[in-house]
Amino acid sequence: MIQIRYEEIINRTIANHSITNIRMTTRTRTDVLLLAGFCAFLFFYASGRFGLIGADEPRYAQVAREMLDHRDWITPTLNGRPWLEKPPLYYWQATLAYSAFGVNDVAARIPSALDATLLVVAIYLFFRRFRHGVEVDAALIAASCAGVVGYAHAASTDVVLASTFAIGMLSWWAWREADKRIYLALFYFFMALGMLAKGPVAPFLAAIVIFLFAAAARDWRLIIRSLWFPGALLFCVVALPWYLAVEMRNPQFFHEFILQQNFARFSTNLYHHPEPFWYFLPVVLLALMPWTIFVIAAFAQSARVWWAETNSFRKRHDPEPSGFAGGAKDASTHASSRSPALLPAGPGISRASAPDAAGARPDLELQLNVFACLWLIIPVIFFSLSQSKLPGYILPAVPAGAVLLAEYLRRYDLETRIAKWMAALHGVVAAAPIVPAALIAYIVTEHHLPGGRPLYIALAVAVVLAAAIALTLMSRFGLRMLRFVTLIPVVLAVAAVVKLGTTAIDQTLSARPLAAELAAIETQKLPVAVCGASRELEYGLAFYRNQKISRYELGETPAEEHLLVANPTWKVAIADHTAGRRISFLGHYPPQNVDYYWVAAKP
Numbered sequence: 381m382i383q384i385r386y387e388e389i390i391n392r393t394i395a396n397h398s399i400t401n402i403r404m405t406t407r408t409r410t411d412v413l414l415l416a417g418f419c420a421f422l423f424f425y426a427s428g429r430f431g432l433i434g435a436d437e438p439r440y441a442q443v444a445r446e447m448l449d450h451r452d453w454i455t456p457t458l459n460g461r462p463w464l465e466k467p468p469l470y471y472w473q474a475t476l477a478y479s480a481f482g483v484n485d486v487a488a489r490i491p492s493a494l495d496a497t498l499l500v501v502a503i504y505l506f507f508r509r510f511r512h513g514v515e516v517d518a519a520l521i522a523a524s525c526a527g528v529v530g531y532a533h534a535a536s537t538d539v540v541l542a543s544t545f546a547i548g549m550l551s552w553w554a555w556r557e558a559d560k561r562i563y564l565a566l567f568y569f570f571m572a573l574g575m576l577a578k579g580p581v582a583p584f585l586a587a588i589v590i591f592l593f594a595a596a597a598r599d600w601r602l603i604i605r606s607l608w609f610p611g612a613l614l615f616c617v618v619a620l621p622w623y624l625a626v627e628m629r630n631p632q633f634f635h636e637f638i639l640q641q642n643f644a645r646f647s648t649n650l651y652h653h654p655e656p657f658w659y660f661l662p663v664v665l666l667a668l669m670p671w672t673i674f675v676i677a678a679f680a681q682s683a684r685v686w687w688a689e690t691n692s693f694r695k696r697h698d699p700e701p702s703g704f705a706g707g708a709k710d711a712s713t714h715a716s717s718r719s720p721a722l723l724p725a726g727p728g729i730s731r732a733s734a735p736d737a738a739g740a741r742p743d744l745e746l747q748l749n750v751f752a753c754l755w756l757i758i759p760v761i762f763f764s765l766s767q768s769k770l771p772g773y774i775l776p777a778v779p780a781g782a783v784l785l786a787e788y789l790r791r792y793d794l795e796t797r798i799a800k801w802m803a804a805l806h807g808v809v810a811a812a813p814i815v816p817a818a819l820i821a822y823i824v825t826e827h828h829l830p831g832g833r834p835l836y837i838a839l840a841v842a843v844v845l846a847a848a849i850a851l852t853l854m855s856r857f858g859l860r861m862l863r864f865v866t867l868i869p870v871v872l873a874v875a876a877v878v879k880l881g882t883t884a885i886d887q888t889l890s891a892r893p894l895a896a897e898l899a900a901i902e903t904q905k906l907p908v909a910v911c912g913a914s915r916e917l918e919y920g921l922a923f924y925r926n927q928k929i930s931r932y933e934l935g936e937t938p939a940e941e942h943l944l945v946a947n948p949t950w951k952v953a954i955a956d957h958t959a960g961r962r963i964s965f966l967g968h969y970p971p972q973n974v975d976y977y978w979v980a981a982k983p
Contacts, residue, residue, distance in 0.1 A: 411504070411516050418523050418867075419500055422874060423493040423532040428486035429882035431892030431924070435916045437535040438891065438923035440466075441488035444474030445926065448483070454625045459928040464636045468622060469544075469576040470537045483926075485892070488535035495543040496523070496532035499779060502547045503786075510557055511748075511790055517863050518786030524870045526813070527667025527778045537578050538772035544574040545582045546779035549755055552590065552606070557744055561608070568611035572618035579637070583615075585762060585776065589754045596686065596750050655769040660760050664774050668781045670810035670866050673802065675781040678788035679756065682749035689746065749787055755780035789859060798853045807850035810866050814842040817873035820881030824888045825971070845869055887971040891920025894969050898925070898943055898976060901966060907938045911954055912947030913974055921945065932957045944977040 432438040439458065446457045456463045456471055473491035481487040500523045507515035522528060531538045548570035555563035574582025594602040627633045665672050759777040763769065816823060818838040822830045829835055849865045887893050898908065908925060910918050911932035922929045930936035937957045946954055962980035969976065
């Protein structure tokens with residue numbers, strides 16, 4: 381009888397375990413399909429509907445093409461001359477994409493899309509391992525941030541740095557919580573990749589965040605423990621060979637890259653990107669859209685709780701080195717008495733009463749929030765001190781917002797109703813991108829919003845969508861519907877840009893259509909020069925025609941027969957540079973207001 385009962389227990393246990401495995405497998409498969417679908421739509425879809433824009437995209441794409449043509453993986457070149465402004469990680473990725481898909485603008489953007497996808501996967505895996513229950517939310521929040529979506533469609537180094545930096549920071553925290561050296565090794569490895577992506581800024585920012593976190597935690601041993609010799613050796617093995625090799629081949633590298641591209645770019649306005657000190661505050665708020673309001677709420681709550689814990693620690697004169705509820709070693713002792721203090725009510729949100737399902741210690745929960753807060757604000761402060769400012773600089777801070785918000789959602793009852801003001805404000809911010817997305821064609825051609833019926837229709841759609849989001853969040857569904865209702869305007873905005881704006885973007889901001897017009901009128905491929913044209917057009921033509929573009933203003937007037945692309949207001953300068961030579965007007969390209977000519981060879 382005992383034997384029969386024992387066999388029943390075993391069979392029931394096996395059956396329950398099998399059912400659990402089936403459920404986990406089904407859920408994992410659903411998560412993978414969901415994330416794959418969103419990443420494919422947000423990062424890869426329609427990436428070739430418009431050509432490379434700006435000055436950086438075609439320039440980086442052309443450097444990667446020359447690296448592939450020359451089979452030189454050490455020295456990046458542009459027009460055959462060393463181009464030492466950036467390390468090679470993006471160029472290496474782009475050359476691999478060119479090898480697989482050919483040299484085109486889609487392949488040039490594949491590295492950024494893949495790196496953004498890798499970032500999303502890393503956040504999902506981190507939360508699944510350490511904060512189970514909101515891993516999908518965390519991944520989708522990161523994937524749908526405006527900064528990530530925008531730069532995932534750009535052939536640039538910004539997403540490469542943001543991805544490697546974020547994975548490195550998550551790896552450091554995984555080591556902090558699990559105390560497994562494999563995570564610390566990953567931290568050093570991805571910091572080395574960050575060094576190869578954009579230079580010493582990645583390890584430098586990481587060092588600042590970790591130092592300030594150790595100070596906030598009153599645990600200076602963290603710094604000593606983080607300085608792990610095998611990890612430092614791994615960092616050197618991955619990052620330094622290229623730096624040593626490029627310096628040996630190009631003695632000017634140290635001056636051009638370290639002194640000019642890092643120190644001079646930070647301390648002076650050498651590259652003419654001046655912005656006010658507060659510039660990156662609105663930039664990071666825009667980059668976090670549509671989640672900005674809840675990220676602010678999560679940041680404010682985490683700062684408030686940390687401050688309360690710090691004051692409580694001071695009053696108790698706790699001898700332990702940690703400033704977070706007595707330290708990790710005492711977590712079990714203090715957890716029951718301090719759990720409520722670690723989970724205060726947010727704006728309109730009730731306090732969670734149960735501990736994390738994964739058994740995470742309350743002090744580590746608070747510490748992760750403080751770590752994410754520092755990760756979010758340190759890049760903002762650091763780059764605000766720089767004299768040269770570009771929007772992409774702030775991208776490494778954006779994943780921290782996703783981590784902070786996911787932690788915020790994990791701690792609360794998802795059926796709790798949200799305060800009316802917060803729900804309304806989130807609805808407005810989430811729905812606001814619908815307006816510029818629907819009117820994108822007019823904005824890129826006229827550089828301002830249109831009046832009249834198109835604007836009213838777009839505003840009406842945004843208002844209805846904002847009201848629907850706010851009412852849903854104020855209903856009994858509460859936070860449970862946050863992800864769903866917030867992703868709707870993201871998908872609609874991206875779809876609107878793809879459907880309504882890509883043609884205008886291509887014609888107005890890219891050199892691709894003009895390059896096609898020039899190719900159509902040629903009987904043989906000719907050199908091309910510009911006069912009075914923007915450098916964006918110059919670099920774009922260089923990529924799409926795969927040739928050096930001369931500039932009349934710099935005294936580079938070609939002696940041979942060539943095509944000329946010029947601003948119509950520069951006709952006097954054109955006449956001066958082409959004196960004594962036959963010149964024929966071929967056409968006008970209205971979207972970018974340039975003329976193009978045929979110029980005969982010098983007699």
